[in-house]
Amino acid sequence: EAGVVQSPRYKIIEKKQPVAFWCNPISGHNTLYWYRQNLGQGPELLIRYENEEAVDDSQLPKDRFSAERLKGVDSTLKIQPAELGDSAVYLCASSLQRLAGELFFGEGSRLTVL
Amino acid sequence: AQSVAQPEDQVNVAEGNPLTVKCTYSVSGNPYLFWYVQYPNRGLQFLLKYITGDNLVKGSYGFEAEFNKSQTSFHLKKPSALVSDSALYFCAVRPLGNEKLTFGTGTRLTIIP
Secondary structure (H helix, E strand, O other), rough: OOOEEOOEEEEEEEEOOOOEEEEOOOOOOOOOEEEOOOOOOOOOOEEEEEOOOOEEOOOOOOOOEEEEOOOOOOOOEEEOOOHHHEEEEEEEEEHHHHHHHOEOOOEEEEEEEE | OOOOEOOOOEEEEEOOOOOOOOEEEEEOEEEEEEEEEEEOOOOEEEEEEEOOOOOOOEHHOEEEEEEEEEEEEEEEEEOOOOHOOOOOEEEEEOOOOOOOOOOOOOEEEEOOO
């Protein structure tokens, strides 16, 4: 079974440029998460989807961050414009509700903003 | 609000010795507790979870964790450490009925040959 797929793995951009990350969850997983992991820190939730509905986006900086999961499968996280402080690893995860919260993570997208 | 504390940033253990990585939590109601491991430049991998039942939970790669409700702790343990166990370990908690999973800041485990 294929795991959670993320792209790109690495991205280097200059500040004020836009960037987008893509995630394809494990087939059949209805819950999708975007986390941000700063260096030396644990992951912090940005947004959680149940199918195509964003059910928790309280930690998403909505002035510059946006996300979508149009058909309830894959998802895109966008930052526009990027700031120096956005440098981090962006992790996507998926889960089946019936598994009581076990999340399966992708390998992450490492963003460096210069 | 829920939270997780991992009091040790770094734990060093000699190969073959037992290891413990500490975790305490704060949550309203009954907790679901998890341990994840992260290898360099990789995503997080699930190790084990406590939902209900036996307080001693066994997981992948010979790891186990003990849930202690009175001490609000969920320490990760292994009887005999391997060099390949060297990685970053994260404890996480979510309350029953709440989908939000909150992670600790991680503990870097180094096994010394």
